Amino acid sequence: MGQETRPMNIQFVTTSLMQGGAELQVYLLATQLKRRGHEVSVVSMRDPEAFVDGLQELGIPLHSLAMERGSPDVKAIAKLGNLVRELKPEVVHSHMVHANLLARLTRLFAPFSVQVSTAHNLTEGARWRDYAYRLTDPLCDLTTNVCGKCVERFIQVGATPANKIRYVPNGLDFSTFKPTPGSHAAKRRELGVDDSTFLWLAVGRLEEQKDYPTLFEAVARLVASFNSAPGPWRGMKFVIAGSGSLEERLKSSAREAGLDPHVAFLGDRKDVADLMGAADGYVMSSAWEGLPMVLLEAGAARLPAVVTDVGGNREAVTGEAVGALVPSADAAALASAMTRLMSLGKDELEQMGQRFREHVEGTFGITRVVELWEAVYHELLTRARDGAKPRRWAA
Numbered sequence: 001m002g003q004e005t006r007p008m009n010i011q012f013v014t015t016s017l018m019q020g021g022a023e024l025q026v027y028l029l030a031t032q033l034k035r036r037g038h039e040v041s042v043v044s045m046r047d048p049e050a051f052v053d054g055l056q057e058l059g060i061p062l063h064s065l066a067m068e069r070g071s072p073d074v075k076a077i078a079k080l081g082n083l084v085r086e087l088k089p090e091v092v093h094s095h096m097v098h099a100n101l102l103a104r105l106t107r108l109f110a111p112f113s114v115q116v117s118t119a120h121n122l123t124e125g126a127r128w129r130d131y132a133y134r135l136t137d138p139l140c141d142l143t144t145n146v147c148g149k150c151v152e153r154f155i156q157v158g159a160t161p162a163n164k165i166r167y168v169p170n171g172l173d174f175s176t177f178k179p180t181p182g183s184h185a186a187k188r189r190e191l192g193v194d195d196s197t198f199l200w201l202a203v204g205r206l207e208e209q210k211d212y213p214t215l216f217e218a219v220a221r222l223v224a225s226f227n228s229a230p231g232p233w234r235g236m237k238f239v240i241a242g243s244g245s246l247e248e249r250l251k252s253s254a255r256e257a258g259l260d261p262h263v264a265f266l267g268d269r270k271d272v273a274d275l276m277g278a279a280d281g282y283v284m285s286s287a288w289e290g291l292p293m294v295l296l297e298a299g300a301a302r303l304p305a306v307v308t309d310v311g312g313n314r315e316a317v318t319g320e321a322v323g324a325l326v327p328s329a330d331a332a333a334l335a336s337a338m339t340r341l342m343s344l345g346k347d348e349l350e351q352m353g354q355r356f357r358e359h360v361e362g363t364f365g366i367t368r369v370v371e372l373w374e375a376v377y378h379e380l381l382t383r384a385r386d387g388a389k390p391r392r393w394a395a
Contacts, residue, residue, distance in 0.1 A: 008377055009039040011089035011112075013080065013103045015096040017048035017062075019268065020205075021293035022120040025146075025170050026095050027051040032173070032370045034058045041087050043080060045099055061087070076102055081110035090114060091377050097124040101132055104139035114380040118168070119145045121290040122153055122311045133159040141380050144168045146291040147312025168376065169315070170291045171369025174361045177300040179277025187271075187278035191264070197235040198342050201279035201303070203272055203294045206244030208287070211308075213253065215285035217331035220257055222338060231343040238262055238283075241269040276301035280349060281341050286310055287328050299360030302353030306337045316364070322356035 010033060014026045026042065031054060034040045041061040048064060055062050063083055065076045080102060084092065091114045094103035100117035107115055117133075117140050124130075133143070133154070143165045145151045155162045193199050204210045219238055226236060240263070247265070254263045269275060272294070276282070282298040284307040291312030298305050299316060305323035307313045317323045324337035344352070 006378075007037050007039065008091060008374075008381070009087070009089045010091045010093060010377065011041045011043065011084070011087060013043045013092060013094040013099045014045070015098040016046045017042070017044045017051050019050050019270075021170070021290075022096050023050065024293050025120070027054060028171060028173060028366055029093075029370065029373065030055065030060055031058055032366055033373070034060055036370065036374075041083075041089065043083055045076065045102065077106050077109065080106045084110040084112055088112075090381060091116065093118065093373075093377075096120055097129050097133075100140075100143075101136060104136040107139045113384045114142075114377065115140050116376070116380070117143045119143065119150065119154065119290070120170075121145075122147070122150045122288045130154075130157045130159040137161065137164065140164070141384070142166065142376065144376075146170050147289075147315060149311055150290055166376075168372055169312070169364055169369060170293055170296065171364050171366035172293065172296040172300060172360070173366045174300045174357075177273055177297055179274045179301065180271075183271075183274040184278050187274050191237065191239060191278065193235075193237050196233060197237055198233040198281065199279045200236065200238045200281050200283050200338070201241070201275055202238070202283050202285070203241045203269075203275070203297075204284070204286070204292075205242050206240075206247045206250055208246070209289075210242075211285045211287040211329065212240070212246070212250050214329055214331050214334065215283065216250075216254055216257055216259060216263070218285070218334040218338060219259055219262060221331060221335040222342075223259070223262055225335075225339070231339075232345050233342055236262065236342065237264070239264045239266055239275070239279075241266045241272060241275060243268050272297065273301060276303050279303055280346075281306065281338070282323075283334075283338060284308060284313070285328075285334060286313075289313055291315060296360050296364050299356045299364075302350070302357045304341060304349055304352040304356060306334065306341060308334070316360055317356075318359060322352055322359060 012026050012030050017023050030040050030042050043063045045065045045067045065079050067073050092103050092112050093116045094100045095118045137160055143160045148167050151165055151167045154160050282303045282305040286308050289311030295316045305317050307317050308328040309325040310328050326333040326337050
């Protein structure tokens with residue numbers, strides 16, 4: 001805990017607790033702040049699906065509002081208000097659009113000193129959500145986003161005033177994200193690849209945002225040109241970890257493009273660190289992003305990355321020293337960058353991966369990010385105390 005901070009009572013409100021980047025960030029912040037002596041609680045709008053054991057082990061209260069996906073429930077305001085009155089947080093820090101709006105509206109009926117809303121993407125869906133952010137902004141003390149471009153967009157569309165939004169990056173606990181010892185060879189055998197095959201890994205939901213059709217077009221280009229391309233590899237394989245609403249459509253597209261021998265869908269996995277430890281390169285074809293936690297994980301795993309230049313990807317993949325940035329929706333550019341990576345030998349790839357690890361660990365280490373948050377909370381609480389008692393908002 002920084003010298004200028006004191007123990008605080010912080011409540012995290014999240015749309016969900018599942019295996020996702022934003023949810024992982026909520027879990028890391030909650031557990032790290034608890035370890036640093038703060039009182040912490042977590043509220044999930046939907047029933048939690050992940051991170052429950054880790055929160056319970058540290059004695060962090062976890063509450064569910066038991067909401068159903070796609071089913072608004074005005075009773076959630078009363079439920080969250082009751083938890084605010086019971087747990088008496090000084091700071092209510094919400095994450096993702098639905099939780100951000102819920103926490104703001106709850107403040108109309110239950111007083112607390114500071115409300116921080118964190119968005120985790122360049123865009124959070126339909127345009128009405130930008131208007132909802134703008135309308136409820138007076139109920140929030142600060143909005144943050146996880147990448148610089150994301151902050152710029154929120155200001156440009158009027159979702160929040162420029163003086164009430166900041167960039168605060170995601171953080172990762174690099175000491176815990178590492179492959180299981182000895183898993184490299186075993187995982188490659190499981191995936192059916194030998195050491196002469198370049199193994200590409202993509203991790204992400206099978207949804208429109210990730211733009212897998214562009215990736216498949218790039219893979220088709222690579223397959224067509226592989227025999228004539230220079231490089232030390234005799235084969236290549238692409239594996240995708242994740243699930244989503246487009247799964248069957250994407251599998252059908254890959255099959256129709258003749259990519260079945262080269263592309264494998266792994267579904268949701270709990271061994272992402274081992275998959276990254278076994279892979280030779282990471283690829284991300286997203287149409288838009290915030291600051292993807294999975295990209296920081298690729299850096300933690302020393303895995304060179306080829307990614308689209310969207311959202312905060314540029315803040316992680318800084319250039320050719322650690323991988324490559326390409327325009328979104330450009331299969332030719334994506335294929336070209338992937339070809340360049342496959343022209344490198346194992347030693348060069350290892351050096352590139354090490355530089356990637358050093359950059360992301362120095363920039364996005366969880367201790368540094370938690371200290372940033374402590375400073376933000378302290379600043380806002382000091383401002384609230386100096387200005388007035390905690391406000392009881394009136395409609």
